Amino acid sequence: MPEALNAVIYARYSSDRQTEQSIEGQLRECYAFAKANDIAVIDTYIDRAISGKTDNRPAFQKMIEDSAKRQFQAVIVYRLDRFTRNRYDSAIYKARLKKNGVKVLSAMENLNGSPESIIMESLLEGMAEYYSVELSQKITRGMRENALKGKALGGQRVLGYKVNSDCYFEIDETTAPVVVDIFKLYSSGKTVKEICDILNARGVKTARGGAFNKNSLHTILTNKKYIGIYKTKYGEIVGGIPAIIDKELFEMVALRMEQNKKAPARAKAEINYLLSTKLFCGKCRSAMVGESGTSKTGKKYYYYACVKKKREKACDKSNVKKDWIEDLVIQRTVTDILKDDVIEKIADRLVELQKAEAAESGTMLYLENSLAEIQVSIKNIMTAIEKGIITESTKTRLTELEDEKRNVEIEIAKESIARRIISREQIIYWISSFKDGDITSEKYRQQLIDTFVHAVFVYDDKIVITYNYSGENNTATISDLDLSSPPKQDNPNLRPIGQGFGFLVFIKDIEA
Known part of the structure; x- marks a missing residue:
C-alpha cells in the first residue's frame, strides 16, 4: 500500500x-x-x-x-x-x-x-x-484618512508601542526601554551581532515574539516611528506618533549605519538558480543543483552539478554553466510555447480541466451528502410528529436541523458561485501576456520557467525539455550541444537557430 x-x-x-x-x-x-x-x-x-x-x-x-x-x-x-x-x-x-x-x-x-x-x-x-x-x-481612501489621523493601519507590530481601542499608537512602558537600549548600544560602538547576543541572552523577544537577528535589529534602527514620524505610503506625518528616541540619538545611529554600509561587504549576494527542482542529469536521472566556485584568478563561477556525482561520486556528468542553460531554456520556452497555435491548444485543455475538476469536487460532494443526511433527519422527525410524538426535545432538534440545512444550502450556493469557469478567451489573453515579458528580468524568467517548464534533462549530447501541457509538441529535444560552454561559431557540424542572450545557440536538429 x-x-x-x-x-x-x-x-x-x-x-x-x-x-x-x-x-x-x-x-x-x-x-x-x-x-x-x-x-x-x-x-x-x-x-x-x-x-x-x-x-x-x-x-x-x-x-x-x-x-x-x-x-x-x-x-x-x-x-x-x-x-x-x-x-x-x-x-x-x-x-x-x-x-x-x-x-x-x-x-x-x-x-x-x-x-x-x-x-x-x-x-x-x-x-x-x-x-x-x-x-x-x-x-x-479610508486608509489614507486613518493614516492622516495617525491611526494604526494594521500589519506588523512595532516593538515599544501598543495600539489602543481607538487604533492610536501608545508607548508601551514595558518594551519601550528595550528600544532605547538598542539605540544606545549601537551608538556606543556595539555591532549588530553583539547587540543581538545581549538581547537574546536576556531573553528579550521581538515584537513578533522571536529571537533578535540582524534583520529585526535593522528594522528597529531605521524605523522613524521612534522619533515620532508616522511613515505610510500616503506620506510622512511628523508628530503623528509618540516619540521614544530623541532625534539626535536617531541621527547618530543613522550616521554610524551609513559608515558601516560603506565598509567592505561581509556578505555575498544570494544567487537564484532558476532551474532548481526542474533540472535533472540525463545519465542517472538525479537532480542537478546550483553550485559555485572560484578560479585561481578570483573569478566566481556558477553552475549546476549532478547530486549523485557530488555526493556519491557515482556519476561522471560534467557540470553545466548556470547562465548558459538558463538562457537556453528561456529561449526555447518562448520559442516553443508562446506561439498562437500552442496557446490555443493549452487554453482548450485548461477549459476541459476546469470542467472535469468541477465535476469531481470533493467539497461539493461533502456538502451535498451533508444536506442529504440533514434532510433524512428532518423527514424522520416530521414522521414522528405526524404519529403524535411531540416533545420539547423534538421541537428543539427540528429547529437545529432547519438551521443546519439553511447553512449547508448557503455553503453549496457559495461553492457553485466560487467554481467559476475561466473562459477560453481569458486564458488565451493571460498566456499571451507572457509574450510581452522582459527576458532580462529575473522575476519574468522565474515565472516563465515555473509556469511552463515541467522538467529539463541534460545529457552529454542533448537536452530534453518537457513542458506543462499534454499533447503534441510538449517536448523539445536539442541535440549535439557542447554543454560545458556555449557552442563556438566555427564548428562546421552546427547551425545557428537564433540569437541567444549574449551568444548564439547552435543545434543540429530539434525533435518534437
Missing part, C-alpha cells in the same frame, strides 16, 4: 470585513478535502487579520520553516489566494516547500497535478493578485 500522506492546513483572513468565522469556514472545507482524499491532517497554521500580499506572516513563516523537518508532505489551503496573493512570493515559497518534499493543495480549486493544472494554478494566482490590487484600490 502507498504510504499515507500527512498534511497541514494553512488558513488566513485579512482585516477587510473578515472575522474568526472565516477561519472556521476555511478549516471546515480543508478538513473535508483531506477526508475525501484520505489525507491525514497533523497540524494547522493560522494567520489572523494579515493580508496575503505580504509574506511577513508569523504562522506562514513557521509553516515554511517546519517543512524542513519533513514531517508532512502537503499544505492544504482553502484557496490559492490564502497561501499568497503575490504571484512571485507564491513561486518562491512553493519552490522552498518543493525542496522539502511538500506540495500545496487547494481544497476549493482542487487542482489535480496534471501538466495543465500547473498552468491553471499560475492563472488562478494571477487572478488572486489582480483581485488584491483591485481591493486595495477600493479601501485606499
Whole structure:
C-alpha cells in the first residue's frame, strides 16, 4: 500500500470585513478535502487579520520553516489566494516547500497535478493578485484618512508601542526601554551581532515574539516611528506618533549605519538558480543543483552539478554553466510555447480541466451528502410528529436541523458561485501576456520557467525539455550541444537557430 500522506492546513483572513468565522469556514472545507482524499491532517497554521500580499506572516513563516523537518508532505489551503496573493512570493515559497518534499493543495480549486493544472494554478494566482490590487484600490481612501489621523493601519507590530481601542499608537512602558537600549548600544560602538547576543541572552523577544537577528535589529534602527514620524505610503506625518528616541540619538545611529554600509561587504549576494527542482542529469536521472566556485584568478563561477556525482561520486556528468542553460531554456520556452497555435491548444485543455475538476469536487460532494443526511433527519422527525410524538426535545432538534440545512444550502450556493469557469478567451489573453515579458528580468524568467517548464534533462549530447501541457509538441529535444560552454561559431557540424542572450545557440536538429 502507498504510504499515507500527512498534511497541514494553512488558513488566513485579512482585516477587510473578515472575522474568526472565516477561519472556521476555511478549516471546515480543508478538513473535508483531506477526508475525501484520505489525507491525514497533523497540524494547522493560522494567520489572523494579515493580508496575503505580504509574506511577513508569523504562522506562514513557521509553516515554511517546519517543512524542513519533513514531517508532512502537503499544505492544504482553502484557496490559492490564502497561501499568497503575490504571484512571485507564491513561486518562491512553493519552490522552498518543493525542496522539502511538500506540495500545496487547494481544497476549493482542487487542482489535480496534471501538466495543465500547473498552468491553471499560475492563472488562478494571477487572478488572486489582480483581485488584491483591485481591493486595495477600493479601501485606499479610508486608509489614507486613518493614516492622516495617525491611526494604526494594521500589519506588523512595532516593538515599544501598543495600539489602543481607538487604533492610536501608545508607548508601551514595558518594551519601550528595550528600544532605547538598542539605540544606545549601537551608538556606543556595539555591532549588530553583539547587540543581538545581549538581547537574546536576556531573553528579550521581538515584537513578533522571536529571537533578535540582524534583520529585526535593522528594522528597529531605521524605523522613524521612534522619533515620532508616522511613515505610510500616503506620506510622512511628523508628530503623528509618540516619540521614544530623541532625534539626535536617531541621527547618530543613522550616521554610524551609513559608515558601516560603506565598509567592505561581509556578505555575498544570494544567487537564484532558476532551474532548481526542474533540472535533472540525463545519465542517472538525479537532480542537478546550483553550485559555485572560484578560479585561481578570483573569478566566481556558477553552475549546476549532478547530486549523485557530488555526493556519491557515482556519476561522471560534467557540470553545466548556470547562465548558459538558463538562457537556453528561456529561449526555447518562448520559442516553443508562446506561439498562437500552442496557446490555443493549452487554453482548450485548461477549459476541459476546469470542467472535469468541477465535476469531481470533493467539497461539493461533502456538502451535498451533508444536506442529504440533514434532510433524512428532518423527514424522520416530521414522521414522528405526524404519529403524535411531540416533545420539547423534538421541537428543539427540528429547529437545529432547519438551521443546519439553511447553512449547508448557503455553503453549496457559495461553492457553485466560487467554481467559476475561466473562459477560453481569458486564458488565451493571460498566456499571451507572457509574450510581452522582459527576458532580462529575473522575476519574468522565474515565472516563465515555473509556469511552463515541467522538467529539463541534460545529457552529454542533448537536452530534453518537457513542458506543462499534454499533447503534441510538449517536448523539445536539442541535440549535439557542447554543454560545458556555449557552442563556438566555427564548428562546421552546427547551425545557428537564433540569437541567444549574449551568444548564439547552435543545434543540429530539434525533435518534437
